[in-house]
Amino acid sequence: MNWDRYIKDYQSYLRIERGLSKNTIENYGFDIERLCLFLEQNKIEVSPVKISDETLQQFIYSVAKEVNPRSQARIISGLKSFFNYLIFEDYRNDNPLELIESPKTGRKLPDTLSVEEIDALIAAIDLSSNEGERNRAILETLYGCGLRVSELTTLKISDLYFDEGFIKITGKGNKERFVPIGKLTKKYIEIYKDEVRPNLIIKKGFEDTLFLNRRGNQLTRAMIFTIIKDLAVRVGLHKNISPHTLRHSFATHLLENGADLRSIQLMLGHESITTTEIYVHLDRSFLKEVMHTFHPRK
Template identity: 85%
Template sequence: MNWSIFIRNYQSYLRIERGLSKNTIDNYTFDIERLCLFLEENAITVSPIKISEETIQQFIYSVSKEVNPRSQARIISGLKSFFSYLIFEDYRTNNPLELIETPKTGRKLPDTLSIDEIDSLIAAIDLDSNEGERNRAMLETLYGCGLRVSELVSLKISDLFFDEGFLKITGKGHKQRFVPVGNLTQKYIQIYKDYKRTDLNIKKGHEDTLFLNRRGNQLSRAMIFTIIKDLAAKIELNKSISPHTLRHSFATHLLENGADLRSIQLMLGHESITTTEIYVHLDRKFLREVMNTFHPRG
């Protein structure tokens, strides 16, 4: 059996047994394919069953010259998962990455935007353009509901429960949750849906998809990145931002205005509250205010 067969079986395992999304599976697969490319470039002929720790170490060493420690740690983690799967399926008895140390990356706090910066970003949208109302509705939804970009592009009209004040979101692992949606976000979604989306020639299979490109198809994640990057450049925002920056900002602004961490966890769709703690960006001034307000000895 060659690498491609093992990879396909592993993808099926991730999809069926672990219920992971296509994007997550693609990321896992990319790490394995990178290893395969290294073997090919160095004329190393070895199967996943026989590959040794020494060969893996050579690969990790070559990767360390090209990527930062955080990316290197992700690659090691992805490969460990693949070889653990091979052990689980009785193809191997050991994991060749078992003794390979993951580089220390530190705890990276996510970038956030201030409320003024978000207002400026949205105000920079050209509402006279064909996609203006759509882009405003998308950014308001990203920030107003704290969505992942994959959740935004897959949002359906049938997921809008405006009378109840919620959106039904399908997140990682196809897990669903209901997220509150504010009146302002509802207003901009409604304007786009009722007055702009109706002008499109909607392609078959996308009749229920909320946000569409000019050809009537579902938007790609890359397009959302591009829209936000272009707006940041337009207002000369000196920060490296992405759709996830709006999600980070959503969580941070909620916390700074008194929301509890458990509620934010539910809205973000995090399995563990530890993940939510990483998402929120706290400064020392805010922590002092929390202590002074809520502690009996404050």
């Protein structure tokens, strides 16, 4: 029933009006396409303007059998956003998901690595190859600056303000921020940039991109995941880690060493301090230490 036009208009709204990233917009689109597939499989012909809450409830029941509560909650949230958009554009008068509650998921704390575990990962890199020097610079940058993997893959040479001690990051919604860079991270980036990268035949359009593959193209997010997973296997690290684990470890270690949440929020590029609180878990020993150090009744 011509859902495509509504989906395309909605995605344009997310990009232009709300300034969301390409990845976020694609994820919203996947949720709606999943609903469309359900309608097709069950031979339900209805437009987004006419679909009822009963039909959507059936869809949610079917989703609940296939995905975990966290994914289910994300799908419900994405669809609620879509129907709110239809109300905003006067296509509908109501949101058929308004009375459908998301499952309670609790707060899932991402895995974090100790400084020793991060050192072990970096020490396991084979530095006899050009890719090894690049991979060391990549891990040092992810952990040293707390970057998202998409921010790392799009980092440009012209974004490096080493004399000032910062790098410029383009984050979600094309929002820019400046992140401090430490001496060690700077050192390994310079080794890669000055000694390895000049030996590559760089493809047109990537002349300013910092981290490249051996063919002179921008690295993919999947490649960064693979590099980190392979290193974890090499050192026998039995944790479910990803590039985001290094970002979370960056924030956690800053907090444990006395940094305030507001500073961490700015470095991570979070719009809301609430998001930072989700990333930065506090163990009880640290909370006790904070109370005994700073409370007047210690």
